Amino acid sequence: MANCKYFTWAFLATILGLVLGTWLGWKATGTLAGAGQFLFICAVLAVLEISLSFDNAIVNAAKLKTMTPIWQHRFLTWGILIAVFGMRIVFPLAIVAVAAGIGPFAAIALAVEQPHEYARIMTESHVSIAAFGGTFLMMVGLGFFFNVEKDVHWIHWIETHLARIAGIKGVEVFLVLVTMVAFSRLLDAETARTFLHSAIYGLITFLAVEILGSVLDASQQAIEGVAKGGLGAFLYLEVLDASFSFDGVIGAFALSQNLFVIAIGLGIGAMYVRSMTIMLVEKGTLSHYRYLEHGAFWAILALAVIMYAQTMVHIPEVITGLFGAGLIGVALWSSIRWKKANPEEDPALPAAAD
Structure with a gap:
């Protein structure tokens, strides 16, 4: 029950969102059946967003640990507003x-006025969005494993080799570029051009964010004298x-073409991601479960490859979500086994007296 306090705002958002979704259904159809259909779609979209975002919450928590308390608070307040309104409403409209x-x-x-036409335009933009997002996530995932300082390995026979060659400059970029070219050769000429163009922008965006982030944080550290x-x-x-x-925004159009229903459903899911992130940070879950973060980054790499593959074939978002959640579940199980085998190294236990 103690963990429920972290989800208070998420529960409130769920109630408010489902009520609003039901009201939209009644206004749109004038029938109880229509209201119930809108309610059901909002609930399914919320569950879909949560299932796709386990790895997101874990990665957020890992990054938040390195941030100052004031920036943690800003991300968990301003950040959630950007996530809910920016990505779930403004982003589809901008596309x-x-x-x-x-x-x-x-x-x-x-x-x-023309939700079918709106949905068609969004769907036709899927190749560009999948290529951009898949490339960015691939760089994020590889950045975790290509790390010379990484000394904890889950899938040992793979992760040790990746850490060993991490000192080679540009190895992640090389691997992503090879993957981009390989996938583009499986597409027709026009789609391949769109794919490569968007994927390159995804790579540039990742590198730009890394460079800008380093400059901004270096400036802040110089002012505050802290390395956070x-x-x-x-x-x-x-x-x-x-x-x-x-992935979730595009996939949502398979269930509904109503922008506001999609925003409600995905917004509810985003609130649960925020709640999970806060819980993981405050309870120190990542330090207690040795391989949980590893599972999240493997899930990110899997999602990146799936987004690439979706430029050729449709892969249901349910499968994507279950696959990512499954990887995290196996990582959690491995962590529990390791804790039982190595109780003296469990950070949750008090240190032994000298």
Whole structure:
């Protein structure tokens, strides 16, 4: 029951969101069946977002540990507003506005008056979004494993080799570029051009965020005299959250073409991600479960490859979510086994007296 306090705001958002979704269904259809359908879709979208975001919460928690308390608070307040309103409402509208060559207000009107056309434009933008987001997430995942200082390995026979060659400059970029080219050769010429163009922008965005984050945090450290992440880490987490959201936002249109229903369902899920992140940080869960973070980053790499593959075949978001959650579940199970085998190294236990 103690953990329930972390989900108070998420529970409130669930109640408010489901009530609002039901009201939208009643206004749109004028029937109880229509209201119930909207309620069901909002609930399914929320569950979908949560299932796709276990790894997001874990990675957020890992990064938040390095941030100052004030920037932690800013991410968990401003960041969630950006995640809910920016990625779930503004982002789809921006995609449609750019793709259709119309203004933002015209995009809103299109979403309200012609939801089928709005959904069609969003769906047609899937290759660009998947290539961009998949590339960014691939760089995030590889950055965790290509680390010369990494001395804890879960899948030992792979992770030890990756850590060993991490000292080679540009190895992650090389691997991502090879993967980009390999996937593009499986697509037709026009789709391949779109894929490569968007994937390159994803790579540039990751490198730009890394460079800008380092500069911003270095400046802050010089002023405050502390070696903790601030604005740069905040920016990194916001772009990372956006990349995680791409898959869910696009997949949501398979269930509903109503922008506001999608925003409600995914927004509820985003609140649970925030709650899980806070719980993981305050309870020190990542330090208690040795391989949990590893499982999250393997899930990120899997999601990146799946997003690439979705440019060729449709992969249901349910499968994506279950696969990522499964990897994290196995990592958690491995961590529990390790704790039982090595109780003297469990950080949750008090240190032995000298």
